[in-house]
Amino acid sequence: MTTKPVVLIVDDEILNIEIASAALEDGYEISFALSGHQALEVAQAAGPDLILLDVMMPGLNGYDLCRLLKQDPALSDVPVIFTTSLQTPEAELLGLSAGAIDYVTKPFQPGALRQRVGNHVQMKRMRDQLAGLAMQDHLTGLGNRRLLEQRLQQELRQTGRDGGNLALILLDIDHFKQFNDLYGHPEGDRCLQRVADVLDRHMRRGRDLAARYGGEEFACILNGPDLAGGMAVAESIRAGVEALAIPHAGSRVAGSVTISLGVAAGRPARGALSERWLRDADLMLYRSKNAGRNRVTGSSSAL
Missing domain, CATH: 3.40.50.2300 (Response regulator)
Structure with missing residues (x-):
């Protein structure tokens, strides 16, 4: 219609x-x-x-x-x-x-x-x-980095004005360079598309957004959940990618493709900056990688 x-x-x-x-x-x-x-x-x-x-x-x-x-x-x-x-x-x-x-x-x-x-x-x-x-990533059909950064600032502004929670997830495919080296870039592209499909299925609210942030890195904006809720969605995404069982002989984590995720969540203050939220989510992603990958780490400090 x-x-x-x-x-x-x-x-x-x-x-x-x-x-x-x-x-x-x-x-x-x-x-x-x-x-x-x-x-x-x-x-x-x-x-x-x-x-x-x-x-x-x-x-x-x-x-x-x-x-x-x-x-x-x-x-x-x-x-x-x-x-x-x-x-x-x-x-x-x-x-x-x-x-x-x-x-x-x-x-x-x-x-x-x-x-x-x-x-x-x-x-x-x-x-x-x-x-x-x-504003679209042509390989995966998700939003691109430009859209992600624009929407994040808009959502922070609106949520800061109206009240409510916001969660930002950054995620990275573990050892993706080794995947491309072993299986070739066409298979790498298919892997990115399948991971993108998992993210897209988890965007359940009208203003939720999944985007390809660059290379093998993705991001999600979720409206409504607090840190516990954002962590739950991130864990569901992690399990969903693991369930794809895409073979990855070059991974030092598992025999299949896995992802590491970082979550920044909370109730944005008026004037909250997207750079702060991205920095906090990126720090949580770094901690997930440093702790062994294929896991979710979160923080409620991005206020």
């Missing part, structure tokens, strides 16, 4: 919202807000594909709201079309300089409005697809 794009209509006049909704409702999910401050809350909750934004509103006007939207990393890529009865070149220039992608004058022409909205939504979806490819 194809999900309809979401359009957020922001206007302090109900009649204008009804007219725009009538023109767009067949092809889009419609959200609306009656003020700039309400629009910020709705946009953060709805994650719109496009925003139709009235310029002249009491309190937070359209220009100032657009600037705030463009400063929010989660909303900065959402195209904004200004809607206004102002028809001067100066007004249009001011709107475009605030970050809008287009400018529509009132009263609306339904056909023209549908066409403009459709064009910009299609372009946004194409940009999103390209951005997704840039």
